[in-house]
Amino acid sequence: EGGRCADFSPAGARGCTGAQRAGMADRDLDVVVFGATGDSGAVATACLYFRAKQLGVAKWAPAARNLGKLKADVLDKLAASSPGPHGLAPEPPLQADSGDLESLRRMCSRTRCV
Numbered sequence: 001e002g003g004r005c006a007d008f009s010p011a012g013a014r015g016c017t018g019a020q021r022a023g024m025a026d027r028d029l030d031v032v033v034f035g036a037t038g039d040s041g042a043v044a045t046a047c048l049y050f051r052a053k054q055l056g057v058a059k060w061a062p063a064a065r066n067l068g069k070l071k072a073d074v075l076d077k078l079a080a081s082s083p084g085p086h087g088l089a090p091e092p093p094l095q096a097d098s099g100d101l102e103s104l105r106r107m108c109s110r111t112r113c114v
Contacts, residue, residue: 036062052088
């Protein structure tokens with residue numbers, strides 16, 4: 001079968017084979033924000049925290065190489081506010097490092113979209 005999916009949205013995966021869609025359906029997270037301690041990652045994390053439900057995201061998690069830095073620099077600041085009616089608190093953060101292929105595989109195996 002091979003090939004790559006063109007659309008990893010939770011609603012569907014146009015361009016994916018049936019087997020690829022079935023494999024993504026088994027994943028427990030809709031979205032993982034990889035690099036959540038960087039500037040763009042922190043913004044994406046805040047966006048999901050306050051707007052995930054509006055975006056159709058039911059479960060999401062941040063991911064970073066350094067979980068202590070993620071907690072101190074991003075998650076603790078968000079936790080000071082309520083996600084409100086449109087937002088969603090994250091699932092426990094994932095440890096993933098771009099230099100560690102196995103950590104990336106573990107992260108990707110849990111989500112539909114990175």
